[in-house]
Amino acid sequence: xxxxxxxxxxxxxxxxxxxxxxxxxxxxxxxxxxxxxxxxxxxxxxxxxxxxxxxxxxxxxxxxxxxxxxxxxxxxxxxxxxxxxxxxxxxxxxxxxxxxxxxxxxxxxxxxxxxxxxxxxxxxxxxxxxxxxxxxxxxxxxxxxxxxxxxxxxxxxxxxxxxxxxxxxxxxxxxxxxxxxxxxxxxxxxxxxxxxxxxxxxxxxxxxxxxxxxxxxxxxxxxxxxxxxxxxxxxxxxxxxxxxxxxxxxxxxxxxxxxxxxxxxxxxxxxxxxxxxxxxxxxxxxxxxxxxxxxxxxxxxxxxxxxxxxxxxxxxxxxxxxxxxxxxxxxxxxxxxxxxxxxxxxxxxxxxxxxxxxxxxxxxxxxxxxxxxxxxxxxxxxxxxxxxxxxxxxxxxxxxxxxxxxxxxxxxxxxxxxxxxxxxxxxxxxxxxxxxxxxxxxxxxxxxxxxxxxxxxxxxxxxxxxxxxxxxxxxxxxxxxxxxxxxxxxxxxxxxxxxxxxxxxxxxxxxxxxxxxxxxxxxxxxxxxxxxxxx
Amino acid sequence: xxxxxxxxxxxxxxxxxxxxxxxxxxxxxxxxxxxxxxxxxxxxxxxxxxxxxxxxxxxxxxxxxxxxxxxxxxxxxxxxxxxxxxxxxxxxxxxxxxxxxxxxxxxxxxxxxxxxxxxxxxxxxxxxxxxxxxxxxxxxxxxxxxxxxxxxxxxxxxxxxxxxxxxxxxxxxxxxxxxxxxxxxxxxxxxxxxxxxxxxxxxxxxxxxxxxxxxxxxxxxxxxxxxxxxxxxxxxxxxxxxxxxxxxxxxxxxxxxxxxxxxxxxxxxxxxxxxxxxxxxxxxxxxxxxxxxxxxxxxxxxxxxxxxxxxxxxxxxxxxxxxxxxxxxxxxxxxxxxxxxxxxxxxxxxxxxxxxxxxxxxxxxxxxxxxxxxxxxxx
Numbered sequence: 001x002x003x004x005x006x007x008x009x010x011x012x013x014x015x016x017x018x019x020x021x022x023x024x025x026x027x028x029x030x031x032x033x034x035x036x037x038x039x040x041x042x043x044x045x046x047x048x049x050x051x052x053x054x055x056x057x058x059x060x061x062x063x064x065x066x067x068x069x070x071x072x073x074x075x076x077x078x079x080x081x082x083x084x085x086x087x088x089x090x091x092x093x094x095x096x097x098x099x100x101x102x103x104x105x106x107x108x109x110x111x112x113x114x115x116x117x118x119x120x121x122x123x124x125x126x127x128x129x130x131x132x133x134x135x136x137x138x139x140x141x142x143x144x145x146x147x148x149x150x151x152x153x154x155x156x157x158x159x160x161x162x163x164x165x166x167x168x169x170x171x172x173x174x175x176x177x178x179x180x181x182x183x184x185x186x187x188x189x190x191x192x193x194x195x196x197x198x199x200x201x202x203x204x205x206x207x208x209x210x211x212x213x214x215x216x217x218x219x220x221x222x223x224x225x226x227x228x229x230x231x232x233x234x235x236x237x238x239x240x241x242x243x244x245x246x247x248x249x250x251x252x253x254x255x256x257x258x259x260x261x262x263x264x265x266x267x268x269x270x271x272x273x274x275x276x277x278x279x280x281x282x283x284x285x286x287x288x289x290x291x292x293x294x295x296x297x298x299x300x301x302x303x304x305x306x307x308x309x310x311x312x313x314x315x316x317x318x319x320x321x322x323x324x325x326x327x328x329x330x331x332x333x334x335x336x337x338x339x340x341x342x343x344x345x346x347x348x349x350x351x352x353x354x355x356x357x358x359x360x361x362x363x364x365x366x367x368x369x370x371x372x373x374x375x376x377x378x379x380x381x382x383x384x385x386x387x388x389x390x391x392x393x394x395x396x397x398x399x400x401x402x403x404x405x406x407x408x409x410x411x412x413x414x415x416x417x418x419x420x421x422x423x424x425x426x427x428x429x430x431x432x433x434x435x436x437x438x439x440x441x442x443x444x445x446x447x448x449x450x451x452x453x454x455x456x457x458x459x460x461x462x463x464x465x466x467x468x469x470x471x472x473x474x475x476x477x478x479x480x481x482x483x484x485x486x487x488x489x490x491x492x493x494x495x496x497x498x499x500x501x502x503x504x505x506x507x508x509x510x511x512x513x514x515x516x517x518x519x520x521x522x523x524x525x526x527x528x529x530x531x532x533x534x535x
Numbered sequence: 536x537x538x539x540x541x542x543x544x545x546x547x548x549x550x551x552x553x554x555x556x557x558x559x560x561x562x563x564x565x566x567x568x569x570x571x572x573x574x575x576x577x578x579x580x581x582x583x584x585x586x587x588x589x590x591x592x593x594x595x596x597x598x599x600x601x602x603x604x605x606x607x608x609x610x611x612x613x614x615x616x617x618x619x620x621x622x623x624x625x626x627x628x629x630x631x632x633x634x635x636x637x638x639x640x641x642x643x644x645x646x647x648x649x650x651x652x653x654x655x656x657x658x659x660x661x662x663x664x665x666x667x668x669x670x671x672x673x674x675x676x677x678x679x680x681x682x683x684x685x686x687x688x689x690x691x692x693x694x695x696x697x698x699x700x701x702x703x704x705x706x707x708x709x710x711x712x713x714x715x716x717x718x719x720x721x722x723x724x725x726x727x728x729x730x731x732x733x734x735x736x737x738x739x740x741x742x743x744x745x746x747x748x749x750x751x752x753x754x755x756x757x758x759x760x761x762x763x764x765x766x767x768x769x770x771x772x773x774x775x776x777x778x779x780x781x782x783x784x785x786x787x788x789x790x791x792x793x794x795x796x797x798x799x800x801x802x803x804x805x806x807x808x809x810x811x812x813x814x815x816x817x818x819x820x821x822x823x824x825x826x827x828x829x830x831x832x833x834x835x836x837x838x839x840x841x842x843x844x845x846x847x848x849x850x851x852x853x854x855x856x857x858x859x860x861x862x863x864x865x866x867x868x869x870x871x872x873x874x875x876x877x878x879x880x881x882x883x884x885x886x887x888x889x890x891x892x893x894x895x896x897x898x899x900x901x902x903x904x905x906x907x908x909x910x911x912x913x914x
Contacts, residue, residue, distance in 0.1 A: 197578055197689055231856055279845040281797055284611035294679045320848050329848040334578045362856040370850045423727035484675045487668060
């Protein structure tokens with residue numbers, strides 16, 4: 001019996017040893033979730049990210065602004081420009097255009113030309129002229145500061161230059177507006193909140209739809225040459241915005257589409273009117289019929305051109321003060337715009353219906369272009385006093401306006417990407433049983449690298465490169481955060497885990513434990529006997 | 536640079552520029568502008584309406600969801616902004632004596648199925664996983680737009696759940712359940728990505744208040760039809776159809792919502808009073824501690840309707856009319872290129888019989904080498 005006893009004991013001990021040494025690690029390894037390594041140290045650095053934005057400014061002094069002694073101290077390279085222009089108002093535009101061809105400006109930089117006080121180029125009460133392409137003309141009386149060195153001259157110009165740069169590049173308000181959803185509530189003013197609500201958030205692509213609504217095809221046969229109009233007026237702007245996002249444009253005509261509101265007839269103006277408070281209810285009934293591209297998840301901008309039916313023509317929009325609106329159009333933040341186009345003047349009472357009407361696309365596109373600019377994030381800048389801002393004209397947007405947008409977009413992208421990465425890391429930390437695949441780790445790593453590159457480029461002042469890196473960062477971080485595989489294992493409460501493991505392991509563990517206990521007691525007994533025998 | 540000569544010279548400008556070195560500027564100056572007042576911060580509305588039970592005797596849950604869907608559509612939210620999940624088809628169920636209808640009241644007064652219903656997730660697609668994927672946005676790239684919740688940081692979302700529930704869970708499809716912890720985590724992930732501005736959560740199940748106990752993200756308001764330990768009861772059966780048509784809470788909620796129109800000024804305090812204990816038998820509960828605005832200032836249409844913010848367009852751009860250019864056919868593909876397209880590449884296969892011949896050859900060689908006597912071992 002002792003042989004079988006020892007054999008039994010050693011068997012029990014061996015089984016217990018096998019279970020503990022091999023079984024438990026095996027069970028642990030096979031039930032563990034695969035989590036690829038994430039660069040946690042770099043991600044925690046992102047939480048304390050400091051952004052520094054640098055603008056390259058080139059200051060060029062005209063003859064007559066510096067005294068001869070100051071001129072000698074300045075590194076000189078002379079550029080002579082002379083032009084004769086037909087009329088005084090065109091002089092500024094031509095001068096600006098010629099100056100633009102003289103110096104090369106990279107994306108994000110600003111060139112300020114200082115012209116003498118007595119110059120006839122600017123009208124009397126205007127101090128600053130901002131052209132269409134990153135140049136500004138500043139009138140100042142620096143030459144009167146006699147005996148001052150170059151640093152003093154620049155210091156004297158500082159406040160004015162700062163004002164110019166705040167208009168042309170960015171100011172504190174723009175930056176906080178770009179960060180509104182990441183800031184604590186209350187830090188941003190109501191106005192910047194309004195601006196951030198109106199423009200679409202940064203997205204890799206946008207879809208723009210132009211729709212013509214014809215509620216009365218029996219009377220109006222409308223022709224709109226939308227393709228040519230888009231080519232001429234809208235595509236130049238979209239091509240300029242190519243570094244920011246991809247755009248896809250389409251158009252449609254909807255028949256028998258009515259506005260959801262009944263306009264009121266106003267005898268004094270002999271027209272039907274829509275008041276400002278009824279405009280909010282116009283959009284919903286129409287939106288159901290607009291449709292959208294089912295394949296993409298990009299935000300959609302809708303621009304509707306509504307031609308009122310012959311019974312309700314002309315239809316004018318009144319604002320809060322009951323005045324007519326020149327554009328006869330309104331827009332809704334983050335949705336698009338609607339313009340009402342009256343055609344009652346094109347025909348008399350006794351014409352044969354339906355009447356062929358060609359829509360004046362330049363007028364229509366003028367309104368849509370300004371609405372599109374608002375939706376894309378070009379704010380209605382109020383020019384500071386003494387400033388003349390050149391209107392954007394046919395290209396739709398001036399270079400410095402585009403730069404402004406690029407600054408705020410880069411900041412927004414960097415903020416959103418870093419917030420996504422840090423919250424993803426936090427989430428994966430908290431929930432221990434989410435599988436982290438290799439591709440997610442790779443996306444996170446590339447997002448972190450692109451973010452650091454974007455911040456470095458913003459510090460160096462290379463706006464175009466910074467925007468590119470920030471776009472890379474945000475697309476990688478969105479792909480990592482919204483990866484479908486991050487939902488694989490759902491929540492398992494602890495009591496359910498026990499309920500699963502106990503019926504499996506308990507019947508197996510109880511004999512092992514009991515036999516180990518028995519062996520232990522026998523060994524103790526044996527030892528006690530041995531001690532007793534010795535004594 | 537050459538000065539351009541113009542026929543009439545009324546003024547001439549000569550500027551001599553001296554180039555100075557580059558300087559850099561880093562600015563931080565705060566400018567104040569006029570204040571504008573916005574009552575609420577949302578620009579669009581979304582609704583996620585989920586019915587989680589299947590089988591004919593759970594007709595009332597589908598009717599609940601469809602009545603909220605109907606109200607939400609009537610108040611202006613378009614189908615593209617509604618994600619409707621119905622776990623079973625009652626209108627076209629074999630046991631429905633009135634096919635293509637779902638009634639909310641006996642005497643068949645109101646057909647909530649209507650003729651314009653767009654169900655995004657139907658039948659077995661309504662699972663806990665799909666629901667959480669819709670909320671968090673982690674859908675496979677092939678998911679169409681109508682099945683996604685494409686909300687942004689200025690969206691107000693209404694989430695309505697109904698079905699059979701218990702203390703801390705809600706049953707999906709009679710086979711799985713979602714717990715209140717998972718739901719709270721999903722809302723937190725939505726908040727991390729700023730997928731909502733404000734969220735209203737309504738649940739009509741037994742012990743519904745347990746589902747919103749664990750919420751911890753900001754800007755959430757929750758309503759439930761019953762407290763923990765209480766059952767939510769159904770309203771009344773219809774003897775012709777043979778099942779209970781609606782639950783009490785949603786029945787009185789529908790009655791309340793039928794009085795709301797898009798310009799209504801009713802606020803959330805009125806919604807909290809819907810279905811008191813005398814009518815509902817269970818005690819409805821609500822939770823507003825995570826919500827930043829005062830419920831009295833929150834309009835019903837902030838969540839159930841879709842009232843857009845509108846601004847008049849003041850600025851226009853003057854564009855000169857564009858001259859018509861004749862259509863150029865330069866960009867068209869030459870006809871020859873269209874007709875003579877390259878033939879499709881087909882995979883090369885060896886000619887027929889080749890493989891058979893090859894194997895015959897191999898066998899013959901084998902038997903030549905080793906003798907014919909091995910043949911009997913093969914066959």
